[in-house]
Amino acid sequence: MINVYSWPTPNGHKVHIMLEECGQKLGRDWQVHPIDIGAGEQFSPEFLRISPNNKIPALVDSQGPDGRPIALFESGAILIYLAAKFGKLLPKTDRQKFEVLQWLMFQVGGVGPMLGQAHHFRVYAPEKIEYAINRYTNEAKRLYGVMNERLKTSPYLGGRSYSIADIAVFPWLRSWQNQGIDWADYPELKAWFDRIAARPAVQRGVAVLADARKPLTDDKAREALFGQQQYGKKR
Missing domain, CATH: 3.40.30.10 (Glutaredoxin)
Structure with a gap:
């Protein structure tokens, strides 16, 4: 168990x-x-x-x-x-495996911490600090942009197949409104998000x-x- x-x-x-x-x-x-x-x-x-x-x-x-x-x-x-x-x-071949792992690290080191800070300063902080709100909102938008560009040339973040990279990123984007995001700016990422959200195991x-x-x-x-x-x- x-x-x-x-x-x-x-x-x-x-x-x-x-x-x-x-x-x-x-x-x-x-x-x-x-x-x-x-x-x-x-x-x-x-x-x-x-x-x-x-x-x-x-x-x-x-x-x-x-x-x-x-x-x-x-x-x-x-x-x-x-x-x-x-x-x-997680793919078996080294080339495909490391391609997935780099996007997992992208989530662990970037998407999670930065979107978490955006949540904190936009929603939870006891005082509204304009500098912090702007800094982390802009970083959230930058990260969304990185992923949007990736998905212009790849069906999934880690490559041709759905992987732990997609599983790691998806939950963090469910609070896009709290991060100051307009989905209209990231059409490829939004299409990916909707595909992942429709998976029964994800639901x-x-x-x-x-x-x-x-x-x-x-x-x-x-x-x-x-x-x-x-x-x-x-x-």
Whole structure:
């Protein structure tokens, strides 16, 4: 059994989608354990033993590569692990594999952090800082432009076939309005987005824990996500 410790965020959705795309059925092949990041559950000692960076998602596979349990954190690493475990969504040849992995790294190092900052300063920050809003909104638009150009010459971000690169990026674009994006400026990317959104496994993946998510409007949730609790000593 694969146990996933997660919450309905873009990084959580990556893993939910990947498992469903690999033919793993929730409740039969994998279980989800909600980690309410607005309530500070990511700081519990039990979760920190799996994810020392106090971020979701994390995974524990009772049947790891050598038949023993393995615990993993970092969504990009989890996608690569699941691709290897199930032999899906990551090409076998070196040339095609590295083409996919560069776009996975593009998401991990660029799309996630920069769009996350756009969300923060446009929506969640307690004060509106024009410089920060402009900086991260412009960076969001730049990244959307990079992907739009890629998709002019490739059906998928990683090449000819749907892969973990597409799975990694898609959830982050579902909040395009919060990022200051007008889809009319990125027609190729919008067409790709709609194709991915129509996949049954993607729809099942983004539905996982969807009912648990709530607006981050109270002070306790903001403190857990953005306050000093992030920087305290972890036990």
